[in-house]
Structure formats: structure tokens, C-alpha cells
Amino acid sequence: MEKLRFPFFSDAADRRPAVIAGPCSAETEEQTLDTARQLVAAGFRIFRAGLWKPRTKPGGFEGVGAAGIAWLQRVKRETGMYVATEVATREHVAAALEGGIDLLWIGARTSANPFAVQEIADALQVFGADIPVLVKNPVxxxxxxxIGAIERLRNAGLSRLGAIHRGFTSAEKSVYRNLPMWSVPIELHRRMPQLPLFCDPSHIGGRRDAVAPLAQQAMDLGFDGLIVEAHAYPDAAWSDKEQQVTPLELAEICRRLVVREGAETTESLDSLRGEIDKLDDCLLDLLARRMHVARDIGRYKKEHAMPVLQAARYEALLARRVAQAEELGMDGGFMRRVLQAVHEESVRQQMEKLDE
Incomplete structure (x- = not known):
């Protein structure tokens, strides 16, 4: 199936990625307009700004709300840019549509709530608006x-849908704000190859110096575009200032991007090899973390005089994981061999702790 395209995103002959750029939050009319003017001067065509900002705790800056619609309207009039914002409720949808917003996105916290997504889908269906909507991955x-969030919107009659990969929340220590876990969007692409896929390197990285390498990784994996937080004065931003870049910095990042060429209906061999390399890196990282936990278990067993091998737990675990692998379309025998090898190495790691 041919990949869906938004009419204003990019020329079919232009192999550069579509880029949606703008501040995390619309803070003031002056800040919004200054940022938009700098972005359009740098060649960007789609302006993003959050108006309603979900916060973990009350008391933080939660956005200017519907008052910012007028600022985005002014951006459209004065720069000719398309404008986009995040919605999370029926009221947000109504305000955005009435204000002539061109594109909506659904945030990670909202996409994790089927009731909230259904409310947005129902609102769009009632208003009869087939507006482009991008869905961020759940936290x-x-x-x-x-996929369920995307399907709810599609079932409401929306035909111009896309996905945004913004990484995943984890308690694990990482150099990133949110773990990329590239295998998840890669599997989404395999399952829904017609869906445009965007990367949000700002939220994955959580810092400015991570935007460029993450954007390049997304290009290497065949993503269609980027949604990046850019601010005229990032050091003074009211929210997420650490991860926002200036419009000129973003222009330079995009200029340096290497975009892989491929056939119209299949990814290039280089792109596929890039996916394998990234997945292998993920596998090695996960295995290293698993062995670190295994050594901690070995230390605990030594302190409590427990045997290393617990056969009943191992057999139950092996059977469960093999069944899971088969449900995911993998060969059970292959997974059994992999798990046995991992278990043997885990036992060896634990034995080393007993011998210390």
C-alpha cells in the first residue's frame, strides 16, 4: 500500500524529511511570533506550539490555553506557515478547529488512555473534520x-493520520530522557507501512546536543519526518528549555542530515542494515543489563546461602517465554536455544559472585 501523504508536508520529489518545528509552549504572543518568523526565514513551513500542557503535579506552567489560538492565527497570517498544536479533550478539539489550526497531535499521556482518545475521535467525527492528526506513542x-489509538481515529473517519515516536518512560538510568527503543516504531512500521512516521528527538533526548544524532538515527531508519522543539530564546523557555534549539541551530541540524535514498515501495538495503545495527545495539544493551541483574541476584543468594539453580522457576520461565515467542511469530525451538544460552551465562555470572 502506498504511504499516506499530507498535502502540505513535502513535495513528492523532495527527499528531505518533513519537519514540524516550534516551541514546547506558546508562552507570549511576542515569543510565538519571534520564533515563527525565525523558523520561516530558515525555510520551515509547519509551526508547532503547545497551548495546553499536561503536568505531573499542579502548580507548573500548564499552557496559555485557548488564548493562544489567536497567536497561531497571527502566525498563519504573517508568515504563511501551517500551524499545529496538541489536543487532549473535546474542548481542545473544538477550540483548535474553530481557530483554523491545520494539524493536531495527541500526546503520549493522552494516547495511553483509550477513553481520552475515543473522546477526541468522537469530537472530530461530530465536527466532520478530516484534519491531519499525529499520534505520539504511549509513555x-x-x-x-x-495502534489502538490510531485505529480509534481511523474508525472515526480520519484519513490523514501519522505517528510520532517520542521514546518511552523508564525508571532505568539512561543518557536519554526517554528510552528510544527503536524496535517498537520499527514494528509499528511493519504492521502499518502506509502510516507516516515522525520522530521527536527533543523528547527522546531531553537535551539539545542529543537532537542531531537522534534525528539522524531516525533518518537512517527510514522515518518520514521530525517534530522538533525550537525556541527563539531557548534558555528563557518556560518549559523544557534543556531540549529546545534555536531555529538557526535546527536549520543546521537539518542541513547536515543524511537522508537515505530508496525505492518508492521498499526500503533500501542500507536502511534495512541500519535497522539491524540499531536492534543489535539494543539487544546487547538489554543483555548487559540482564547480566548486571544476574550478578546482583548472585550476590543476594550468596548472602542468604541460597542455591544458584532453581529448576522449577527456570522451567516455568522457559515455557512461558517460548509460548510468548511463538505468539509473536518466532520459532519456539529457536527461542528455547536463545533462552538457554542466556540462562547459562546468567548462571555463570551468579557463580562468579559466589566464588568471590
Missing amino acids: SPDLELW
């Missing part, structure tokens, strides 16, 4: 939840 790496 947890739940592919089915992500």
Missing part, C-alpha cells in the same frame, strides 16, 4: 495501545 512501550 510505556505498548505497541498495541499505540
